[in-house]
Amino acid sequence: MARYGKEHKEQTRRRIVETSGRRFKVDGVNASGIATLMADAGLTNGAFYAHFASKDDLVAGVVAEQLGGQREAIAALPADSGIEQIVRAYLSVEHPDHPGDGCPSAAMLDEIGRCDGVVRRAYTDGLLGVIDVIAARLEPDDPSSARVRVLATFAGMVGTLQLARALTDRHLSDQLLEQGVAHALANFAVADE
């Protein structure tokens, strides 16, 4: 094929990044091979290297795109919707069952912590984007003052969701999510005072 103009190739790249993001969140980064990732996008293995220098390069792109999407989703919430709504949606009983549509941090955070600097920088930048839109909702007058407290509260939500996924006792898992909401709201409230 060929010469669709730049936009076609860029569109293909975007498709690879999107389908890879879903696959990474469902199966894990390490467990997802390039042939599978490309098949998900309707392509074959060899075409991968026309778009990415390496698998790490893709992972960095996926991390940036996923966190950008999460930031947009939160920013798009109605202006009057509060922190409580964000927390309840995040720690809903459905979220653990749908990793492919879910939070990239909850699905990949321990793997990201072992990735090279390029991936971790993409993660750091992307996450701060997410944190800042939450902080802006919490403290519209001085968002940066809330940054670290929002960061720590978000980290707690991520750990809670991961743990809810790992537990085999569904009832306990649901209780955990409920308690997690209470903790997150209390921690955000401290940030609010």
Add this chain to the structure above:
Amino acid sequence: MARYGKEHKEQTRRRIVETSGRRFKVDGVNASGIATLMADAGLTNGAFYAHFASKDDLVAGVVAEQLGGQREAIAALPADSGIEQIVRAYLSVEHPDHPGDGCPSAAMLDEIGRCDGVVRRAYTDGLLGVIDVIAARLEPDDPSSARVRVLATFAGMVGTLQLARALTDRHLSDQLLEQGVAHALANFAVADE
């Protein structure tokens, strides 16, 4: 070699489980191959299957052993040492730099969430052992009343440690850990009232 009596084989198995635990926490479960795990224990690939039915079987054994060790370490703390000491040790600035000696949940939780039921059951059982020794310290009279609150607080600590590892900004990472201590203590205090 041979016939050292039962104990020799059991000792070897324990060694494999211990060195594998360290390797899993440093490199990840999926990224650690059996040949590497066995070499870490001073053995070769083929001997693995005399001890474990499959890699998942090893993972379940490692998860149980790691959480048992964490439970013992917490239970061994002096009786007068409080929750604050546990939290400060967990969220110390050194912990993120030493995954091999660190918390198994922080190193493996998202991978465990994708493992089969055998591994997740081993995780659930082992973690509840850890949670219960903490709950017993917090509420000696009625530990089970604090279980879910301790579970949710612990989940928050796990997420905080994972995030501290993923961020490339060391200063921000240290601020996060500090804020995480404040949140964990506040959440435990709620559990205490």
Add this chain to the structure above:
DNA sequence: ATTATCTATAGATCTATAGATAATGC
């Protein structure tokens, strides 16, 4: 004689590369 471990290997899958192919823009 027993058996824990080793050597060797099967068959699958991994990341990455090289050169062929085919579909479009000039």
Add this chain to the structure above:
DNA sequence: ATTATCTATAGATCTATAGATAATGC
């Protein structure tokens, strides 16, 4: 003519198995 994608493959590594080996307990 250009180039996005495909086919084919290299070389490494993965999990798992089969049979050989060697070191000890009886």
